[in-house]
Amino acid sequence: MKIGVVGAGRISSSVHLPLLSCIDTVNIEFIADRKYPKVLGNTYNTKPVKIDKISSLPDCDIVLLALPVGVKEEYVREFAKRDSYIFTEKPFSVDLKTHEDLLKLSEKITCNYTRNYYNTTRQIKNIISSGVFGKIQKVSITEGGINGKTGLPKNSYQNDPTLSGGFLMDSACHTFSQLDFLFDNISVQEANIIWEDGFDVETNAVFDVNSDASFTIDYMGTQLKNVEPHTTFFFEQNKIQFNHLIPDSVFTISSLNSDKQFILQHEIAFASTFAQAYYLKWIDFLEKVSSSSKIDTETETSITTTRIINDLIQKGNKK
Amino acid sequence: MNLGLIGANGQIGTELSFLLKDDVNLIPITRNRLGSIFLKHHDFPCRISDISKENDALESLSDLDSVVILSYATDPHSGGQTRSSQKINDEIIKNTIKFSKNNATIIYFSTIRAFSNSIVPNTSNFWIKSSFEKEKIHLENLLLSESKKNKKRVFILRISQVFGDGQPRTHYFRDVLSKEKVIIQVSPEKKSNIVHTVTIKDAITKCLEYEYVPGIYSLVNNPQWTWKDVIDYYKKPETIIEYKPQTIIEDKPQQSIQNEHSFFWNLLKSNKKFINPFLYYISPKYESQIQKKLAIKRISTAIYNLKKSKLMRTDNDGKLQSLQTRRYENAKAYLNDLTKNYIDESKIPDGLKDDLKSENLFSIEEFGFNPIPGPFLNDLGDTKKLLENYDSKMFFIKSLFSFRKFSVL
Numbered sequence: 193m194k195i196g197v198v199g200a201g202r203i204s205s206s207v208h209l210p211l212l213s214c215i216d217t218v219n220i221e222f223i224a225d226r227k228y229p230k231v232l233g234n235t236y237n238t239k240p241v242k243i244d245k246i247s248s249l250p251d252c253d254i255v256l257l258a259l260p261v262g263v264k265e266e267y268v269r270e271f272a273k274r275d276s277y278i279f280t281e282k283p284f285s286v287d288l289k290t291h292e293d294l295l296k297l298s299e300k301i302t303c304n305y306t307r308n309y310y311n312t313t314r315q316i317k318n319i320i321s322s323g324v325f326g327k328i329q330k331v332s333i334t335e336g337g338i339n340g341k342t343g344l345p346k347n348s349y350q351n352d353p354t355l356s357g358g359f360l361m362d363s364a365c366h367t368f369s370q371l372d373f374l375f376d377n378i379s380v381q382e383a384n385i386i387w388e389d390g391f392d393v394e395t396n397a398v399f400d401v402n403s404d405a406s407f408t409i410d411y412m413g414t415q416l417k418n419v420e421p422h423t424t425f426f427f428e429q430n431k432i433q434f435n436h437l438i439p440d441s442v443f444t445i446s447s448l449n450s451d452k453q454f455i456l457q458h459e460i461a462f463a464s465t466f467a468q469a470y471y472l473k474w475i476d477f478l479e480k481v482s483s484s485s486k487i488d489t490e491t492e493t494s495i496t497t498t499r500i501i502n503d504l505i506q507k508g509n510k511k
Numbered sequence: 512m513n514l515g516l517i518g519a520n521g522q523i524g525t526e527l528s529f530l531l532k533d534d535v536n537l538i539p540i541t542r543n544r545l546g547s548i549f550l551k552h553h554d555f556p557c558r559i560s561d562i563s564k565e566n567d568a569l570e571s572l573s574d575l576d577s578v579v580i581l582s583y584a585t586d587p588h589s590g591g592q593t594r595s596s597q598k599i600n601d602e603i604i605k606n607t608i609k610f611s612k613n614n615a616t617i618i619y620f621s622t623i624r625a626f627s628n629s630i631v632p633n634t635s636n637f638w639i640k641s642s643f644e645k646e647k648i649h650l651e652n653l654l655l656s657e658s659k660k661n662k663k664r665v666f667i668l669r670i671s672q673v674f675g676d677g678q679p680r681t682h683y684f685r686d687v688l689s690k691e692k693v694i695i696q697v698s699p700e701k702k703s704n705i706v707h708t709v710t711i712k713d714a715i716t717k718c719l720e721y722e723y724v725p726g727i728y729s730l731v732n733n734p735q736w737t738w739k740d741v742i743d744y745y746k747k748p749e750t751i752i753e754y755k756p757q758t759i760i761e762d763k764p765q766q767s768i769q770n771e772h773s774f775f776w777n778l779l780k781s782n783k784k785f786i787n788p789f790l791y792y793i794s795p796k797y798e799s800q801i802q803k804k805l806a807i808k809r810i811s812t813a814i815y816n817l818k819k820s821k822l823m824r825t826d827n828d829g830k831l832q833s834l835q836t837r838r839y840e841n842a843k844a845y846l847n848d849l850t851k852n853y854i855d856e857s858k859i860p861d862g863l864k865d866d867l868k869s870e871n872l873f874s875i876e877e878f879g880f881n882p883i884p885g886p887f888l889n890d891l892g893d894t895k896k897l898l899e900n901y902d903s904k905m906f907f908i909k910s911l912f913s914f915r916k917f918s919v920l
Binding site: 202205206207209210211213214231232234235236338339340341342343344345346347348350351352386388389391393415416417418463464465467468470471472 | 518520521522525542543544545546547548549551552559560561564567587588677682799800802803806807809810811813814816817911912
């Protein structure tokens with residue numbers, strides 16, 4: 193399978209290109225960027241392409257769009273027109289309307305939400321669906337932390353809120369994609385967002401889940417406080433706590449009326465490292481491509497994630 | 512007194528910004544807009560400037576009476592040093608000296624690792640010396656030579672572990688020392704080299720006074736704390752502490768690996784620890800190739816480990832089954848596994864292990880360090896008193912930086 197890579201940034205050079213080099217069934221056909229990616233092209237023995245006109249990009253079976261969300265749309269349009277399979281970096285789109293419009297263009301598209309391949313995510317899914325601890329009463333999620341050293345150059349696209357998108361778009365989208373994977377019917381009840389210099393820096397929100405059981409999710413994502421990222425599931429008599437950000441989180445369990453914690457032993461069946469999660473995502477998509485099976489694009493691109501962010505921003509008074 | 516803090520959004524820089532803001536006209540300098548958000552939110556007059564670029568440095572530094580350099584560039588792929596990251600570090604120092612005011616005081620933070628093996632026993636020798644040590648020593652020398660040429664006052668402060676409410680190491684100590692019983696693997700009377708941010712702030716303000724003589728200084732708590740002092744300060748009152756000093760075991764030499772590739776590439780692929788020293792010397796034109804080798808090594812190892820797992824879901828041909836269609840399948844296996852065990856009254860299965868171990872061994876690399884030699888800055892305040900003062904006046908900062916969990920039903 194011929195894969196074209198559009199975007200020669202850090203995610204391409206440190207993850208996608210080396211990963212694709214490890215998969216026998218693919219051939220990296222070209223690497224394209226607005227700046228001529230000669231060094232990266234030579235390093236991976238592929239054709240470097242300077243993007244002047246999007247329509248002039250070479251053809252490929254699958255295109256990887258490793259681009260800022262703010263500039264992705266016209267590339268999706270171009271490769272959808274060519275009927276290529278499209279693998280985009282997250283988040284999928286800047287708003288719900290754009291997301292819906294893009295899905296009308298292509299039935300061969302996915303978005304790189306990798307946390308669904310984490311052992312952590314699969315484990316909590318199993319616990320919930322087993323019903324062994326009864327019905328969920330409530331969920332609490334905390335994540336973020338003071339930014340610290342960014343490691344980004346001055347002109348990185350992530351410094352432009354119109355191209356990237358602050359905490360919700362850049363980071364919390366992964367967590368919302370996990371919620372999408374875990375629950376069928378999730379909506380934003382209320383939200384309060386703190387903005388700074390065009391970036392959302394803290395979101396406090398309550399989500400409603402209306403599926404087999406109804407319960408709420410308290411969410412806090414912040415870049416203004418030091419927090420320990422974690423998720424807590426409150427069941428009828430017990431609570432389970434883990435770090436949803438990492439692939440191989442320890443799960444602790446305790447009774448609601450006791451501080452005594454136990455470690456929940458579980459099997460490792462999926463990704464226990466970040467690299468493994470990326471690999472499983474690619475392998476999953478490549479298998480769908482090679483079998484020509486119909487792709488559920490709403491699930492693949494997690495339209496629920498975009499809807500959640502959309503609603504949060506609307507209810508959180510975008511500035 | 513305009514004091515610029517280059518790298519103000521780092522962990523130490525952020526905390527120092529809050530500590531210094533009432534003593535000087537503090538100007539935090541961050542390389543990009545994203546890095547400035549937290550400080551801007553707290554009304555700091557941030558300057559967004561890449562000091563490794565002459566134009567930015569000219570614009571941001573020319574009105575500064577003093578500059579503290581906390582930034583330290585590393586290669587984003589390896590975390591070590593490449594020629595490219597070295598160039599950035601060099602330019603930050605050269606531009607700071609060149610574009611700050613004529614009589615400016617420059618304060619640079621270096622490391623205890625700049626001392627020899629006698630202080631940091633596991634420090635390696637010869638070319639395998641870590642790029643961090645080599646780069647810091649190089650930058651110290653560059654700073655001294657540039658300051659001599661430009662007649663600037665330069666203080667180099669060598670530090671070891673930094674403690675403070677915004678420092679992860681502090682959080683780690685508090686966490687470990689909150690257990691029921693902890694066995695500390697160091698002699699209680701051995702001098703630690705730790706320094707608190709309140710003492711760093713004190714040292715910075717002293718360096719700004721003209722009676723202090725520029726040069727290279729070591730910076731630790733004043734008076735220097737023993738490890739017992741550190742443990743007593745951070746442990747919970749009810750935590751039982753026992754000291755069992757440990758003999759330092761030096762790193763075993765790595766065995767060579769043989770396969771079909773050349774010795775050079777085998778060495779590069781075998782261990783990141785060996786690759787980073789190469790990166791320090793190798794021409795930028797080879798950096799991309801080495802980064803590729805590193806990344807492929809990391810990913811192929813991850814894939815190998817995943818495939819090795821018997822639990823990986825593959826069909827008879829060894830192909831990965833569709834993950835998207837197995838959302839609930841694995842729950843059955845999990846439930847079967849669980850129901851093999853009995854469930855007690857609280858519904859907790861037997862497959863749970865008690866997390867509350869009665870004893871916890873605690874050992875860190877720094878327990879093996881010897882006391883840092885001087886010279887030290889004179890007349891620094893007593894760190895314990897500075898901390899008491901900080902605790903009583905800086906409740907806001909403490910609440911801001913302290914690590915918290917939020918989850919209440």
